[in-house]
Amino acid sequence: MEKFKQILLDINELIVFKHSVFALPFIMTAMIVASSIKNGSMWFGFRLLFLGVICAVSARSFAMAFNRFMDEDIDRPNPRCANRPSVDGRIGRLNLILFILFCALVFIATTYFINDLAFYLSVPILVVLGGYSIFKRFCSIAHLVLGFCLGLAPIAGAIAVTQSIPMWSVLLCFGVMFWTAGFDVLYSLQDMEYDKSAGLFSIPSRYGEDASMFISALFHTIAVIFWLFFCWGAGLGIWAYVGVIISGIILLAEHKIVRKDFSKIDRAFFTLNGYLSFVFFCFIWLDLFL
Template identity: 60%
Template sequence: MKSEEIKENAFFKKLNDFSELVMFKHSVFSLPFIFIAMLVASYLESGSGWFGWKLLFLGTLAAVSARNFAMGVNRYLDRDIDVLNPRTKNRPSVDGRVSTTQMVGFIFANALFFIVVAYFVNDLAFRLSVPILAVLGAYTLFKRFSALAHLILGISLGLAPIAGVVAVSGEITLWSVYLAIGVMFWVAGFDLLYSLQDMEFDKANNLHSIPSKFGAQNTMYIARVFHLMTVVFWFWFVSSAGLGVWAQTAVVFAAVMLGYEHYLVKKDFTKIDKAFFTVNGYLGFVFLLFIILEVM
């Protein structure tokens, strides 16, 4: 019995290590927007926002496995960088809690799982599955030679609403493109603010980021421009989809939350974590709530 308990404890410890490896709690940034796209697509097609239990299940599995793949690739390729950074040197990929062999297995398992799930969604989802994985894996490589890496990260999460509309409608609509571009600028904007923490480290290690290249004040200005574009594209999404007052309220709420995020960071750089996790986490879920009210 004692041996079984030790094995069980070891299993849950390893599970926790992998959860920390991919920072599973950060799924709050992409999950709401895949479901927003699915709700709106179903609503516009059938008059009902409910797209069925099957797509809810498959959509969740696809989103989680895609994100696990992307984070696994990031952690695997960034080992040489993370070990030098005081902020990241205790990650499971660096301190040995998750071995390189385990990471490679994790990456390939999630890639295969994502492709299989896409196969069961529809033909277009299956054909797009490998290109989507290629984009998701590109972020880590980009930051080694281009400051545009922030936008690549934004594109990676912006694929979530595209995947959502493909799952329900089997096509990519104009309104979903507006929603996706808004997500791209949203993610790129808050990634700029988050990257302020590593500005000096990036300079010292020849890593390409907007903060290391343009400085803190210019970075904050660029982030504000990105988030202004976020609001513009999300209003175009609402207009293009023909949605009403609840969806419009969602965009207004997002604008207020983004303004508060910039207020926090401008006032005190030590509030970056609060701005990054709390504000952006609430933004996605409240946006989803308003869309649910809209399609009801």
């Protein structure tokens, strides 16, 4: 029993389950908006709630585990990554492959019970999720690829409820994409020197600190613009726009923290972005409720 518990702890450390907070609120945002438009009610049922959460967790776990598998050679020499379970031997390569396959099968099987479109797109989505691990080795747009991976969350939420891809979900997707890319650029500042020595194509390693701060701010500005277009495209009201403005203020605070003290990057990355996604969802919910 203790060994099984330790395995679960190691897997949790590998995929950092608590960071699901970044994507889940945007999936739920899309689902309540889609349900409101389609059914006149935010509630889409316990069945879709359960299946949606399973899909979100399994897809993210697949992406994180695949990334750890592909990155072992560049994580091992990096002091910041040396204690990861995929590097220090707690989770072997074979077990990691089995976990990746398990997550992929759970995701595909779950989409089968949602609707046909979700099932047909399940494998292409997994291919996109795995693509980030490859892009970072040869192209600086890897930050945007990672952003697009998270941006698929609201599109998936809309598909689950409506079996279609409405334009407002695409606008929300692009907002999430640029939001994620922006904070990933900031997070990559921690590894700027290592990425240079390892020949990785992160924006900080290619363009330096000042340019990275500017590019991150630009990405976040574009994210807020897309979120405003999402509110318009979905026909939302004043409280939704208030939520976007507050989200923009949180992003501004994130940049102030990082500019003032690089040692606070973890706080800006994990805490503030976790708050942002939750605040965003709450204001959309409030708008629909009122």
